[in-house]
Amino acid sequence: MATPFWGSGGFMLEIKNLHATVNGKEILKGIDLTINDGEIHAVMGTNGAGKSTLSNVIVGNPAYEVTEGSITFNGKDLLAMKPEERAHEGIFMSFQTPIEIPGVSMTNFMRAAVNARRQAKGEEPLKSTDFLKIMREKRKLVEIDQKLMNRSVNEGFSGGEKKRNEIFQMAMLEPTFCILDETDSGLDVDALRIVAEGFNKLRTSETSAMVITHYQRLLDYIKPDIVHVLIDGKIVKTGGPDLALKIENEGFDWIKAELASI
Amino acid sequence: MKSEQQYIELYGEVSNLIKQKSCDIMNNVRDAAFASFEKVGFPSKKVERYKYTDVDAYFAPNYGVSLNTLEVKPSKYIFRLAESPIDLSAYYNTIADNNDGITALNTAIAHDALVIYVPRNTRAEDPIQVDNWLRGNTSTMVNRRVLVILEQGAEATIIMNDHAEDKQRFLTTQVMEIFCKDNSHLDIYEIEETTPLCSRFSNVYINVERDCTVKHNSITLYNGQTRNLCDVVLKGENSEVTLNGCAIAGGSQRIDNNTLIDHRVPNCTSNELYKYVVDDKSVGAFAGKILVEKDAQKTVSHETNSNLCASADARMFTQPMLEIYADDVKCAHGSTVGVMDETALFYMRQRGVPEEEARMLLKNAFMGQVIDQIQLQPLRDKLFVKVEKRFRGELEKCDDCRLCK
Numbered sequence: 001m002a003t004p005f006w007g008s009g010g011f012m013l014e015i016k017n018l019h020a021t022v023n024g025k026e027i028l029k030g031i032d033l034t035i036n037d038g039e040i041h042a043v044m045g046t047n048g049a050g051k052s053t054l055s056n057v058i059v060g061n062p063a064y065e066v067t068e069g070s071i072t073f074n075g076k077d078l079l080a081m082k083p084e085e086r087a088h089e090g091i092f093m094s095f096q097t098p099i100e101i102p103g104v105s106m107t108n109f110m111r112a113a114v115n116a117r118r119q120a121k122g123e124e125p126l127k128s129t130d131f132l133k134i135m136r137e138k139r140k141l142v143e144i145d146q147k148l149m150n151r152s153v154n155e156g157f158s159g160g161e162k163k164r165n166e167i168f169q170m171a172m173l174e175p176t177f178c179i180l181d182e183t184d185s186g187l188d189v190d191a192l193r194i195v196a197e198g199f200n201k202l203r204t205s206e207t208s209a210m211v212i213t214h215y216q217r218l219l220d221y222i223k224p225d226i227v228h229v230l231i232d233g234k235i236v237k238t239g240g241p242d243l244a245l246k247i248e249n250e251g252f253d254w255i256k257a258e259l260a261s262i
Numbered sequence: 263m264k265s266e267q268q269y270i271e272l273y274g275e276v277s278n279l280i281k282q283k284s285c286d287i288m289n290n291v292r293d294a295a296f297a298s299f300e301k302v303g304f305p306s307k308k309v310e311r312y313k314y315t316d317v318d319a320y321f322a323p324n325y326g327v328s329l330n331t332l333e334v335k336p337s338k339y340i341f342r343l344a345e346s347p348i349d350l351s352a353y354y355n356t357i358a359d360n361n362d363g364i365t366a367l368n369t370a371i372a373h374d375a376l377v378i379y380v381p382r383n384t385r386a387e388d389p390i391q392v393d394n395w396l397r398g399n400t401s402t403m404v405n406r407r408v409l410v411i412l413e414q415g416a417e418a419t420i421i422m423n424d425h426a427e428d429k430q431r432f433l434t435t436q437v438m439e440i441f442c443k444d445n446s447h448l449d450i451y452e453i454e455e456t457t458p459l460c461s462r463f464s465n466v467y468i469n470v471e472r473d474c475t476v477k478h479n480s481i482t483l484y485n486g487q488t489r490n491l492c493d494v495v496l497k498g499e500n501s502e503v504t505l506n507g508c509a510i511a512g513g514s515q516r517i518d519n520n521t522l523i524d525h526r527v528p529n530c531t532s533n534e535l536y537k538y539v540v541d542d543k544s545v546g547a548f549a550g551k552i553l554v555e556k557d558a559q560k561t562v563s564h565e566t567n568s569n570l571c572a573s574a575d576a577r578m579f580t581q582p583m584l585e586i587y588a589d590d591v592k593c594a595h596g597s598t599v600g601v602m603d604e605t606a607l608f609y610m611r612q613r614g615v616p617e618e619e620a621r622m623l624l625k626n627a628f629m630g631q632v633i634d635q636i637q638l639q640p641l642r643d644k645l646f647v648k649v650e651k652r653f654r655g656e657l658e659k660c661d662d663c664r665l666c667k
């Protein structure tokens with residue numbers, strides 16, 4: 001199967017010289033990354049390299065502080081926006097560790113999220129019956145059980161159910177730029193296929209994504225156009241899909257060796 | 263200045279008038295109660311059970327004291343004490359503690375009492391609803407006295423709603439004596455939805471005999487300063503008592519709940535769950551004591567007070583207490599004070615839920631647990647809506663309050 005590439009040439013996400021700290025410690029040490037409309041970028045790298053930090057900075061997690069650099073999204077200054085405004089612009093992050101929210105049902109949560117997005121676009125809130133119909137359709141797409149929808153957000157969900165629930169939320173919100181932070185971890189083989197195929201069905205020619213993973217098996221389904229390697233807060237290598245295969249087989253030592261020899 | 267003085271002077275001026283308007287059963291104990299008030303005065307913050315509320319300060323302003331007769335539409339189970347068809351002297355003022363200055367003041371100047379009386383083996387099919395509307399042209403003090411009697415085998419749900427007109431200051435004292443005779447079942451709700459100009463001091467005394475189930479629910483949705491005391495004495499075996507509380511404070515509101523459950527006999531159960539959300543610069547206080555006396559073997563008791571401090575300036579005092587003199591008991595108590603879960607807030611915001619809305623959802627979820635326990639379904643549904651409105655800041659507009667229509 002050929003790698004899908006629907007790029008229309010627009011710069012969706014443009015990150016320049018991004019530095020970020022958490023609790024005063026510098027984690028991102030100058031990231032440059034451009035993701036065009038329709039492109040899938042895989043980001044791989046050692047544990048603790050800063051992949052999740054990069055994701056969180058893009059979506060505006062207040063726990064992380066940007067000390068230098070810029071991020072624009074469709075030409076707009078992302079760093080000046082609140083997290084919810086970034087979401088309304090079409091950015092979605094599938095959390096590496098989804099959060100449990102006791103007492104808030106999935107249905108109410110999704111209703112609040114969908115209607116907030118509509119309001120931001122100047123649209124009327126959805127009628128309850130329409131909303132429930134969309135919930136049902138999207139649920140089918142990722143094969144997530146109705147009974148999870150009546151429970152509190154992620155509360156008591158298994159690891160795999162939580163990841164599936166992230167993609168379900170993505171389906172509900174129809175983002176144009178998705179960050180999948182280790183969405184594959186915790187999923188069994190069948191669940192991985194369902195979730196990845198669900199993601200592919202949701203994509204349009206404009207959707208782009210940053211897919212963070214440690215394993216090739218996800219990239220077999222969600223085929224990257226470009227693969228980056230993030231080590232110690234910097235993107236140290238960028239290549240095509242083969243780079244992921246090589247890392248799968250050989251790990252990161254050869255890259256570290258290359259870096260040391262410079 | 264000590265604020266007792268003006269009430270002592272007031273009593274001198276109006277006690278005769280009060281006695282004329284009142285009835286023997288109340289007048290018989292009036293002077294003694296006044297003497298007690300003169301002696302003990304208002305409780306200072308040095309009094310253990312009043313340490314979170316400066317009572318004197320709330321009684322200091324000059325209020326006009328309302329001596330209007332209760333407007334009671336007599337119905338099947340409700341009447342004025344003065345018009346009681348039965349002799350209730352065995353009940354009135356027998357469990358209220360007149361060593362408490364507020365109770366003593368109430369006993370001295372209340373000239374009428376509301377009685378809810380459910381006869382033997384009678385089940386009040388519909389909830390008995392009492393709506394209190396505070397209104398007046400000047401700052402007004404209201405002293406409300408309530409007597410609730412469930413005779414043997416009686417069953418009732420009682421809802422007491424407190425509302426207030428929003429342009430006036432009100433000071434309310436309430437003393438409620440509740441008698442649950444053998445095998446009676448009571449579910450009582452006190453719902454305050456007043457205004458920041460209101461001060462409330464409520465002392466509730468509940469006597470529980472054998473084989474009873476008693477649920478007292480204290481719900482403070484909107485208020486100024488509220489001080490609720492609830493004392494329960496378990497006097498008969500195999501009874502179960504539940505005290506639930508929902509307290510929502512914002513602005514510079516204050517809510518102080520003080521409870522005591524006294525297990526005097528074996529084989530009783532008590533459950534207590536009080537939840538607070540304190541926001542802005544508000545102050546919440548909870549002190550709840552479970553007392554298990556030496557004969558009260560096989561007591562089972564659970565007490566929980568959990569609180570959400572939604573702003574850095576809000577304050578919460580919590581003091582769950584357990585005092586046990588029996589050896590074969592199962593008792594647990596605990597309290598928590600938490601802040602907004604920042605990770606949950608961020609998660610919701612990432613999905614596009616605006617921060618204010620996300621905060622509201624979390625506060626609502628937190629309070630949901632106690633509203634969920636309300637058995638009366640229509641009331642539960644209504645309170646879910648009200649609590650959400652409260653957190654959205656929409657309750658102040660009180661759209662369903664007939665005073666504002």
Ligand SMILES: Nc1ncnc2c1ncn2[C@@H]1O[C@H](COP(=O)(O)OP(=O)(O)OP(=O)(O)O)[C@@H](O)[C@H]1O
Nearest residue numbers: 022023027045046047048049050051052053054063
């Ligand atoms: N909230 C935080 N407080 C303190 N340190 C943090 C916090 N978040 C991240 N870090 C630290 O920042 C570094 C980068 O973490 P990050 O989660 O971005 O790594 P990662 O590349 O996603 O790793 P993994 O592959 O294990 O998910 C780590 O050393 C981590 O301990």
Ligand SMILES: [Mg+2]
Nearest residue numbers: 051052053096
């Ligand atoms: Mg990570």
